[in-house]
Amino acid sequence: MPRAQPYDRDAALDAALTLFWRKGYYATSLKDIEAALNMKPGSIYAAFNSKETLFGLTLERYFRKQHADFVSTLKAAASPLQGLADYLRRFARLPLDDPQRSSCMLVKTLLGATEQDAKLGELAGQYIDQMIAEMAAAFEQAKQLGELPGEADAAHLARRYQADLTALGFEASRRISREELAVSAEELAQKVEAMRVRQT
């Protein structure tokens, strides 16, 4: 009776991503995964090596999406600083039931990781560092375009920007209204825009 239809790896990973994002690594059981991917244990272990490997793949997937999203927002903006501000404002426009409102998966993973099973936490940390590096590159570019003063510390600004983003994501995960979230996002966005050197 076996061999129903070959699984769709992309769809499976998307389903696993949604599941892990919602429930986290530890609270997600193989039963949950079987149901979400519509796969039996054997298939799951043939396709991915273990629960941990599968989680790692979904984490990478999540990172790629976030990263691509950030990069494209920056590219679409008139300037680096404008792009950084726009990216913050986008948060406020997310619908209340959007999965993004359940806080950044990287942050959840980092905070949820224990020291004896440190691999996942370290992985999440590395991805966050890559995001920070991308943000630092944007601030650096702003410097070279004369948007920021030459003495600005791009690395520090990037760390603070990422921290603000984390805090905003945390606010979003609470039960606050869209208006309140929009106000917070607007404040942070204006803080970024206020860094701009008045030119001529």
Next chain:
Amino acid sequence: MPRAQPYDRDAALDAALTLFWRKGYYATSLKDIEAALNMKPGSIYAAFNSKETLFGLTLERYFRKQHADFVSTLKAAASPLQGLADYLRRFARLPLDDPQRSSCMLVKTLLGATEQDAKLGELAGQYIDQMIAEMAAAFEQAKQLGELPGEADAAHLARRYQADLTALGFEASRRISREELAVSAEELAQKVEAMRVRQT
């Protein structure tokens, strides 16, 4: 052979607090708890009703400590705004191996809670709301003392302050140096102080 010595409830709860704070609810097993509290399962269930109840008690304990800490910092300060700024700066002075550096337990619990087992998340959320209410009271007091302009929105300022604190705690949980953390804390503290209305 039973009846070694009666357990010390305060010491047991402190040990449980440290354990749950580090590992989180799901990743902590009863075996871990038995070892940390030096109690056998029967005693644990006689003293506390369940793992969940025990976690609830430790969460309350954590909240009480944080709350008392916040209130005493405010009382020791020359003014409400000064106290709020001081509380932020204290973060930077924490040693690298302090348990406080492993991020706020309330935040970790809230982010780690799943929707089907929502009780713990809601509890953490309520405690966070109480902290925010305490912060709002401080901003309100600052208004009435003329430290803040009359049109200031204490509730909003409190939410933003709490978000900043969360972001700072997240930065602290990463591998950043004490100096970097101090710079971030100083920035946030000065942001609070900058709200002060210049009087005469």
Next chain:
DNA sequence: GGGAAAATTGAGTGATCACTCAAATGTGAC
């Protein structure tokens, strides 16, 4: 000191955990 109450003990409960593998079946080369 004697006896009832209180409290700890730790082996053991069924359930669930992540995971395995022999069997069954679809797939593609020839």
Next chain:
DNA sequence: GTCACATTTGAGTGATCACTCAATTTTCCC
């Protein structure tokens, strides 16, 4: 058409999960 291979299947693995309880020992009142 046939056969070798790749892949799915799902019952079943031992381990560990949160939790229970009869037995045992200490405490404390008299």
